Amino acid sequence: MAQGIPDSSKKLFEFVRDNINTDGNQREAEAKSYLILEHLLKVDRNDIILDRSVTLLAEKSKTLLKYIDRINQGEPVQYILGEGYFYGRPFIVNSNVLIPRSETEELIELILNENPDKRLRVFDVGTGTGCIPITLAKERPGLKCFALDFSPRALKVARQNAERYNVSIEFFLIDILKEGIPVDHLDVVVSNPPYITRKEMEHLERTVKDFEPHTALFIPDEDPILFYRHIAARAAARLKPKGRIYFEINEEYGADVSKCLVENRFQNIKIIKDIHGKDRFVRGEKSI
Ligand code: GLN
Numbered sequence: 001m002a003q004g005i006p007d008s009s010k011k012l013f014e015f016v017r018d019n020i021n022t023d024g025n026q027r028e029a030e031a032k033s034y035l036i037l038e039h040l041l042k043v044d045r046n047d048i049i050l051d052r053s054v055t056l057l058a059e060k061s062k063t064l065l066k067y068i069d070r071i072n073q074g075e076p077v078q079y080i081l082g083e084g085y086f087y088g089r090p091f092i093v094n095s096n097v098l099i100p101r102s103e104t105e106e107l108i109e110l111i112l113n114e115n116p117d118k119r120l121r122v123f124d125v126g127t128g129t130g131c132i133p134i135t136l137a138k139e140r141p142g143l144k145c146f147a148l149d150f151s152p153r154a155l156k157v158a159r160q161n162a163e164r165y166n167v168s169i170e171f172f173l174i175d176i177l178k179e180g181i182p183v184d185h186l187d188v189v190v191s192n193p194p195y196i197t198r199k200e201m202e203h204l205e206r207t208v209k210d211f212e213p214h215t216a217l218f219i220p221d222e223d224p225i226l227f228y229r230h231i232a233a234r235a236a237a238r239l240k241p242k243g244r245i246y247f248e249i250n251e252e253y254g255a256d257v258s259k260c261l262v263e264n265r266f267q268n269i270k271i272i273k274d275i276h277g278k279d280r281f282v283r284g285e286k287s288i
Contacts, residue, residue: 005056005064005065009052009054013034013048036067036077041060074210086104092161096154097129098217104192106281110272119143120140122145123188123238124145125147125191127154128154134158137165145169146169147172152173154213180234186238186240191247193247194215194218201218236264240286245283246282257282258271261282267286268285270282
């Protein structure tokens with residue numbers, strides 16, 4: 001065992017927590033400590049809380065110290081461990097994909113609640129980890145899911161995740177700014193495209209800005225709803241009558257995204273807030 005690292009699981013937890021720098025945010029330090037120890041020791045949170053004894057081999061002590069160091073350099077814990085949780089399931093992540101966000105879990109709930117039909121055809125634009133179509137397929141077996149991403153590296157991760165969860169999803173390597181959606185008769189098109197503006201970029205935390213893929217976060221143009229325009233027009237061509245579109249949005253652009261949906265002849269448009277009370281989703285229905 002490396003010097004100074006305790007082997008009681010509770011003391012070990014306190015050691016990690018007290019060596020992680022989270023600018024005084026105790027809850028964040030604790031959350032990260034649990035994630036690291038659960039992963040490294042293959043224990044449960046309860047094992048730590050109940051202080052069950054653990055054996056920390058020398059090799060793992062070294063790894064633990066490296067993890068703490070990387071956390072303190074600002075790297076997101078999900079990249080360090082190679083997985084991040086979404087809707088209660090671990091997904092493989094690496095620096096080629098955005099780490100799934102809890103807001104997007106609300107998007108899943110919205111889609112499942114508004115579309116009780118068991119045999120829908122769903123297309124996700126800009127899938128990243130694949131967390132949206134994979135979760136929908138797991139929660140509602142019988143759905144036929146498709147997804148695209150412009151990044152071959154992201155698609156590789158999405159395919160690994162689909163395999164891990166044994167769901168069959170058709171993936172396409174397509175840049176939605178250049179090409180259309182390749183399948184027809186869709187019931188649902190969903191997307192969480194890049195929506196952070198250049199102005200907002202400066203205010204982002206370092207863990208996001210320095211480590212997550214910029215192509216998944218930032219709008220590559222002055223037009224804040226660039227992706228929404230392309231996706232709305234291309235979805236309108238592929239959705240069945242009454243088929244629905246669901247977007248995750250930047251809270252500043254609910255009205256613009258809604259207007260764009262009107263221009264593409266969608267109806268029943270609604271802006272929906274996230275649990276923090278911010279405009280976060282827009283949905284519309286294709287007219288007949
Ligand atoms: N919600 C993400 C964030 O705030 C951004 C995701 C996106 O651009 N689609 O970091």
